[in-house]
Amino acid sequence: MAESSEFGAELSDFRSRVEELRSARSLPPEERIAALDAALFELQHVADVLWPRFEELAAAAKRNGARRDEPEVRLLRGLFQRLPLPVALVDHTTVVRRLNVAATELFGMRSGYATGRALTGLLAHDCRAAFRSQVAAVARGEGDRSLDVRLLPEEGARPRAGETLRATLAALRPPGEPRPAVLAVFQDAAGTGPPASASAFPSASAFPSASASPSPSASPSARASGSESTGSPAPGSPGHARRPAEPEARVSKAPRPDLAEVSRNALLMDLIDDMAAELLRVEPVGREAVLEGAGRLLQGRFADWVIADLADGQSGDDFGGWPLRRIAVLGPDPGQEAALVAQDPADCPLVVDAVRDSVSALRVRPDDPDAFGRDASGASVLVRAQVTSLLCVPLCLPADCGVQTPALGVLTLFRTGGRRAFEMAEAGVVDRMSRHLAMALRQAGRRARPLEGR
Numbered sequence: 001m002a003e004s005s006e007f008g009a010e011l012s013d014f015r016s017r018v019e020e021l022r023s024a025r026s027l028p029p030e031e032r033i034a035a036l037d038a039a040l041f042e043l044q045h046v047a048d049v050l051w052p053r054f055e056e057l058a059a060a061a062k063r064n065g066a067r068r069d070e071p072e073v074r075l076l077r078g079l080f081q082r083l084p085l086p087v088a089l090v091d092h093t094t095v096v097r098r099l100n101v102a103a104t105e106l107f108g109m110r111s112g113y114a115t116g117r118a119l120t121g122l123l124a125h126d127c128r129a130a131f132r133s134q135v136a137a138v139a140r141g142e143g144d145r146s147l148d149v150r151l152l153p154e155e156g157a158r159p160r161a162g163e164t165l166r167a168t169l170a171a172l173r174p175p176g177e178p179r180p181a182v183l184a185v186f187q188d189a190a191g192t193g194p195p196a197s198a199s200a201f202p203s204a205s206a207f208p209s210a211s212a213s214p215s216p217s218a219s220p221s222a223r224a225s226g227s228e229s230t231g232s233p234a235p236g237s238p239g240h241a242r243r244p245a246e247p248e249a250r251v252s253k254a255p256r257p258d259l260a261e262v263s264r265n266a267l268l269m270d271l272i273d274d275m276a277a278e279l280l281r282v283e284p285v286g287r288e289a290v291l292e293g294a295g296r297l298l299q300g301r302f303a304d305w306v307i308a309d310l311a312d313g314q315s316g317d318d319f320g321g322w323p324l325r326r327i328a329v330l331g332p333d334p335g336q337e338a339a340l341v342a343q344d345p346a347d348c349p350l351v352v353d354a355v356r357d358s359v360s361a362l363r364v365r366p367d368d369p370d371a372f373g374r375d376a377s378g379a380s381v382l383v384r385a386q387v388t389s390l391l392c393v394p395l396c397l398p399a400d401c402g403v404q405t406p407a408l409g410v411l412t413l414f415r416t417g418g419r420r421a422f423e424m425a426e427a428g429v430v431d432r433m434s435r436h437l438a439m440a441l442r443q444a445g446r447r448a449r450p451l452e453g454r
Contacts, residue, residue, distance in 0.1 A: 007053055014050065017042060086186040089172070092139035094119045094132050097181065106186060107151070119184070121365035124150040125383045131167065138169045138182050145169045148189050152365055152388050164189040268429045271302060275433050279440040287444045291409065292328045294437055298413065299330035302426075305385060305414035306330045309345040310441075311355070311407055322346075324355065324410065331414075336385060339375040345410070347373040348381075354394040355407045360431055361392040364421045372412070387414045389421035393430050395438040408441045 021042070024035035080087065086103035090096055096119050099111040107114065107122050120128040127149040134145045146168040166189040171180045278293050291308040299306040308328040324345035329337045345351045350361050350371050363371065365388060369380040372390070382390075394407035411434060415422060 007050075007057060011050065014042065014046070088119055088184045088186075090119050090135060090182050090184060092136055092179065092182065094135050103186070118367045121367045122152060124152055125369065125386065126150075134169055135182050135184070138171050139180055141171060141180070144171070149186075265425070268426065271297075272429060272433060276436060279436055287409075287441045288327050290437065290440045290444050291411075294411070294433075295328040295330045303391075303413035304332060304416045304419060305387075305412075307340060307412040307414075309351055309410040309412075311409050322355070324351065327409075331385070333385075336375075339377070340381065342376055343373060343381070348412075349373065350390075350392040351410045351412065354392050354410045358394050358396050358407055360394065360427065360434075361390075362422055362424070362427045363392075364389045366390060382414075385414055386416045388417070388419070389415045391422050391427055391430050393434045395434050395441060397438045397442060398435045405442075408438050411437065 017038075021035055021039050080089075080098070081100045083100050084102060086106040087100045088096055088103050089098040096114045096117055099107070099114050104111050104114070109122075114122075120132055123131055130147060131149055134147055137143075138145055146166060148164050149167050150164055165186045168185045168187075170183045170185075172183050173180045275294065275297060278297050279290065281293075287310055291310060295306040295308050306328065307326070307330075309324045310327045312323050312325050326341055326343065326345055329340040331337050331340075350363075353359070354361065366382055369383050372381045372387075374380055375384065381387075391411075391413040393411050393413075395409040395411060396407050397405060411430070413422070413430065
């Protein structure tokens with residue numbers, strides 16, 4: 001056990017060092033020599049140290065008879081997946097380790113996507129802190145707990161968005177692991193039946209009885225008495241006629257197109273076309289007009305909130321980089337619009353990362369409530385707006401423009417309430433529109449008159 005824990009810690013350190021080496025790709029080519037040497041050293045470390053130790057641990061586990069437990073493990077996994085109630089196995093920080101089939105239907109996501117993510121990201125903001133605290137208490141061995149939680153309003157989730165669920169938490173000790181896990185069972189809080197009521201299982205009438213269908217191992221006299229009690233001739237008797245088994249019809253059906261997906265793709269293409277028309281229609285009166293026109297097109301139709309930040313930095317004839325200035329905030333709440341307009345973009349971690357790294361961010365059920373900072377009252381922007389998904393995209397010129405400049409601005413989109421979360425296809429469309437916006441901003445910045453106070 002100690003050797004396994006030590007090997008796991010060393011492997012975790014190795015992974016963190018690899019993540020640091022991956023960031024070296026953003027360095028200029030002449031500055032990557034040291035990172036390349038370090039990467040070769042890490043590969044040699046894996047081949048000479050980590051892999052032999054892994055083989056030794058695997059051989060020791062095999063000698064100790066760990067393989068004999070595999071049938072029981074497979075049985076328990078099968079039972080876990082077939083439980084009629086939604087069940088999630090999480091660690092002490094609510095990170096999902098496993099979901100059963102009923103839980104994937106409840107939360108509207110696949111088990112592979114949910115694994116490694118915090119389960120609190122699926123809950124309403126006002127329930128997350130309480131759920132996290134109760135899970136931590138159960139993991140510390142303070143006894144089983146239960147509490148009411150609510151799901152984020154998300155399309156496709158079951159039960160209906162906003163309905164209250166009863167979460168029952170129990171501690172488990174997985175074999176071979178140093179820390180306990182927590183088993184979370186969810187059920188409808190409005191139900192009056194027990195957590196695993198008899199209605200959740202087939203009734204006794206659903207199974208054939210002994211009198212209706214004698215066992216093949218029964219004696220001949222028992223089978224005869226069984227056939228007389230049912231009033232039907234016994235097999236092999238003169239009155240018994242055997243019907244030939246009818247072959248099942250096998251008809252190969254061609255897959256039908258997903259009309260909903262086709263409609264969404266058509267709407268995205270229409271959005272790209274309308275954005276191109278908007279950028280061509282805007283007169284060169286300044287970069288602010290470009291961002292405001294794009295925000296008006298996207299707000300309501302594509303996102304509930306549109307926030308546009310403009311880069312005021314200038315180098316020669318090109319703009320880009322710090323400082324940032326908030327140009328437009330469009331949303332359903334006028335009071336919150338004013339609070340977001342007064343917010344400094346430098347206080348928004350997602351915006352800062354977008355400008356610094358020139359990388360887009362897609363967050364579905366964001367776990368960090370401070371990812372977009374706080375307003376003047378100290379409230380989290382994401383919590384106050386009830387954001388369920390967001391896109392934060394830097395406005396960078398495409399590589400084929402021949403000009404390498406910092407981000408010319410940042411476009412942030414929020415979806416809230418029961419609206420469907422942003423998908424990868426939609427993020428790709430926004431990324432394409434961001435390049436068009438960057439080109440329009442560069443052209444408008446060249447033609448517009450200089451603004452005072454820059």
